[in-house]
Amino acid sequence: MIQLTATPASTLTDEPVHIRATGLCPSQIVIFQATLEDEKGNLFHSQAYYKASEVGEVDLDHAPSLGGDYIGVHPMGLFWSLKPEKFLTKLMKRDVMTSPFLVQIKLYDSNLPLAQIAATDPKVSVTLERWYRAPGVTRIQVQEGHLRGALFLPPGEGRFPGVIDLFADIGGLIEYRASLLASHGFAALALAYCDYEDLPLHPEKIELEYFEEAVNFLLRHPKVLGPGIGIVSISKGAEIGLSMAIHLKQVIATVLINGPNFVFSTPQVYRGQISQPLSFSPQLVSINALGLAQFQYCFEEARSKASETFFLPIEKAQGHFLFIVGEDDKSINSKAYAEQATEQLRRNGKDNWTLLSYPGAGHMLEPPYSPLCCASKLSKLHLFMQWGGEVTLHAAAQEHSWKEIQKFLKKHLIPVVTSQL
Numbered sequence: 001m002i003q004l005t006a007t008p009a010s011t012l013t014d015e016p017v018h019i020r021a022t023g024l025c026p027s028q029i030v031i032f033q034a035t036l037e038d039e040k041g042n043l044f045h046s047q048a049y050y051k052a053s054e055v056g057e058v059d060l061d062h063a064p065s066l067g068g069d070y071i072g073v074h075p076m077g078l079f080w081s082l083k084p085e086k087f088l089t090k091l092m093k094r095d096v097m098t099s100p101f102l103v104q105i106k107l108y109d110s111n112l113p114l115a116q117i118a119a120t121d122p123k124v125s126v127t128l129e130r131w132y133r134a135p136g137v138t139r140i141q142v143q144e145g146h147l148r149g150a151l152f153l154p155p156g157e158g159r160f161p162g163v164i165d166l167f168a169d170i171g172g173l174i175e176y177r178a179s180l181l182a183s184h185g186f187a188a189l190a191l192a193y194c195d196y197e198d199l200p201l202h203p204e205k206i207e208l209e210y211f212e213e214a215v216n217f218l219l220r221h222p223k224v225l226g227p228g229i230g231i232v233s234i235s236k237g238a239e240i241g242l243s244m245a246i247h248l249k250q251v252i253a254t255v256l257i258n259g260p261n262f263v264f265s266t267p268q269v270y271r272g273q274i275s276q277p278l279s280f281s282p283q284l285v286s287i288n289a290l291g292l293a294q295f296q297y298c299f300e301e302a303r304s305k306a307s308e309t310f311f312l313p314i315e316k317a318q319g320h321f322l323f324i325v326g327e328d329d330k331s332i333n334s335k336a337y338a339e340q341a342t343e344q345l346r347r348n349g350k351d352n353w354t355l356l357s358y359p360g361a362g363h364m365l366e367p368p369y370s371p372l373c374c375a376s377k378l379s380k381l382h383l384f385m386q387w388g389g390e391v392t393l394h395a396a397a398q399e400h401s402w403k404e405i406q407k408f409l410k411k412h413l414i415p416v417v418t419s420q421l
């Protein structure tokens, strides 16, 4: 009898699963398929062909996929190669507290045409729960002063290292990274800054005082370990994260994922001083054969002419930086920006940074095993965006960088206790 196991059956979404089928015929070729339905009913699928061993077993920890959505030994390939049925839909978890994503793993005979899979019962299947928060993590809605966001706290007494989590200026409150950080021991504040509750849809300026308020809020919290906090930020969020690290001495560890070293859209203001964005050249936006826009070179003209004052004075920051770069980022030229920022640090005699640069990774670097989103529709901007990334390399970058992010934050936010004896 064919048996399919996937363990653990319920786990955090950034943790691996061991999938194994037994009771197959020796050398039988089978199809494994994964299916996930998001909270809006959008379906995502992936599939891969495997050959059973001489004893009729396929163990995804050791067996290579022969074809399908990925090739080679990738125990988690079925997860990170999930693709939307509805083209250009990005998988995103909204309700991180009360429900997991359910992933169904199914096994089919290989003689079945892929087109018929949807209408055919699998030989055997199992369903997995993929959670975005560990048991005991709590969520507190933040609506204090000007702040709008959600604070995630790990279970237990604390205190916990504090982190502010910032996404791009597309708006809303995005919680899945903060809830996962809390699941790994951080007090993590997912902070909205536009298009959420009473925050403006398109702010005319980004006021750093708002983010300073967030830093102070976090440090005042009885469960947050001081004296400094960390930041995890991506894209426009990383532009803000960089400015916070420069201006706010309480920010001592800053993770910048695919971000710029200059103000790239809405102007920034701090204590009356305005930092204007670099002008962008619409003629340098390229549209590919599928109609997807690539913006990564649209600041190159301005960048080549800009005086030093246009680049954020990263050397003034007291804390540490972890730059994470997807070298195949098609949305912003993040490799060039990180190299310029680290060169600026080097010129100023600083060594307070680490650069992790990943060939084949795109803009949308997410926690491990998240499906690659290489292109998606930006409804609010009426844009079809190419984000870049090659599926296998991008997945490897996600797995590696997530561990490095946590190591970096712990190293700088948790004081080393030296023995008094």
Ligand SMILES: C[C@H](CCC(=O)SCCNC(=O)CCNC(=O)[C@H](O)C(C)(C)COP(=O)(O)OP(=O)(O)OC[C@H]1O[C@@H](n2cnc3c(N)ncnc32)[C@H](O)[C@@H]1OP(=O)(O)O)[C@H]1CC[C@H]2[C@@H]3[C@H](O)C[C@@H]4C[C@H](O)CC[C@]4(C)[C@H]3C[C@H](O)[C@]12C
Pocket (backbone or CB within 6 Å): 038, 039, 040, 041, 042, 090, 092, 093, 094, 095, 167, 168, 169, 170, 174, 234, 235, 236, 264, 265, 266, 277, 280, 295, 298, 331, 332, 363, 364, 376, 377, 378, 379, 380, 381
């Ligand atoms: C903004 C660009 C950068 C964007 C990023 O960097 S994203 C990377 C970081 N990640 C994030 O910030 C969080 C992840 N967010 C997302 O992934 C978003 O959801 C996104 C961005 C993929 C999709 O956005 P959008 O389509 O707008 O999302 P929604 O409207 O919320 O929903 C979409 C559909 O999904 C449905 N839905 C809702 N809830 C659920 C659910 N629970 N489950 C499933 N589905 C759900 C919803 O109903 C919708 O369905 P639909 O049927 O479609 O209605 C910047 C990168 C480059 C910049 C430009 C560049 O710099 C050049 C110019 C510079 C100038 O200075 C400014 C203008 C620029 C053009 C500049 C503009 C920007 O800054 C970008 C583009």
Ligand SMILES: NCS(=O)(=O)O
Pocket (backbone or CB within 6 Å): 073, 074, 075, 076, 077, 395, 396, 399
């Ligand atoms: N590193 C494990 S996998 O993502 O390749 O399956």
